[in-house]
Amino acid sequence: MSADISRPGPESRQAALFALPPAEAARALIGWTLTVDGVGGVVVETEAYHHEDPASHSFPGPTPRNAVMFGPPGRAYVYRSYGIHWCLNVVCEPEGVANAVLIRALEPTHGLEAMRARRGVADDRLLCAGPGRLCQALAVTRDHDGLPLDAPPFALVERGEEPEVVATTRIGITKAADRPWRYLVAGSPYVSRGPRRG
DNA sequence: CAGTGGATGCTCT
DNA sequence: GAGCATCCACTGT
Numbered sequence A: 001m002s003a004d005i006s007r008p009g010p011e012s013r014q015a016a017l018f019a020l021p022p023a024e025a026a027r028a029l030i031g032w033t034l035t036v037d038g039v040g041g042v043v044v045e046t047e048a049y050h051h052e053d054p055a056s057h058s059f060p061g062p063t064p065r066n067a068v069m070f071g072p073p074g075r076a077y078v079y080r081s082y083g084i085h086w087c088l089n090v091v092c093e094p095e096g097v098a099n100a101v102l103i104r105a106l107e108p109t110h111g112l113e114a115m116r117a118r119r120g121v122a123d124d125r126l127l128c129a130g131p132g133r134l135c136q137a138l139a140v141t142r143d144h145d146g147l148p149l150d151a152p153p154f155a156l157v158e159r160g161e162e163p164e165v166v167a168t169t170r171i172g173i174t175k176a177a178d179r180p181w182r183y184l185v186a187g188s189p190y191v192s193r194g195p196r197r198g
Numbered sequence B: 001c002a003g004t005g006g007a008t009g010c011t012c013t
Numbered sequence C: 001g002a003g004c005a006t007c008c009a010c011t012g013t
Helices: A010-018 A022-029 A112-119 A131-138
Strands: A033-036 A039-049 A076-081 A085-092 A099-110 A154-157 A165-168 A182-185
Touching: A010 A022, A010 A085, A022 A039, A022 A085, A022 A099, A033 A099, A033 A131, A039 A131, A076 A131, A085 A131, A099 A112, A099 A131, A099 A182, A112 A131
Parallel strands: none
Antiparallel strands: A033 A039, A033 A154, A039 A099, A039 A182, A076 A085, A085 A099, A165 A182
């Protein structure tokens, strides 16, 4: 069995996604399906963190914590937030400058029972509505820091139809808080906050 | 529904 | 020792 390398496959589609500048990648990532060991759902909320953005972890320069951000695109940058939660980012091109997209919320579609057990909440809208909740539901920890998102245990599958995407300001930051680099699916009940119309 | 504060651990100065 | 790219429980309307 030989693969047809002249035809764009899933790998190159993902590479094209990671090759975008962070704001465009953050918007383009909406609607893709992300899973970890088969558990996850559709990305409905992201935020872009540009290397020249004071709110980005990479802004002060390379440190042991943010080292993965300065590496190849398409990898997971996982950090601990407020001593309690984990948060998951995707590293974007160009390699070396440390751009990233924070994945803030999923619409749960795969492994609902596993997510409910890990989260301990009755309301499915709260399973993955926020970066910390998302990582708890998918069991993402520091062990995943630096792993490629197009290989197990991760899987990233392209969206079928283009969702309606809305841009707003980012959540929970104090620096450069006015930049409209948060993207979400219009009207989704699964985003971390904002209009849920549902 | 809005506002407040505590939990908790790691990173960097 | 300060400051977090958060979440939850609790308060008061």
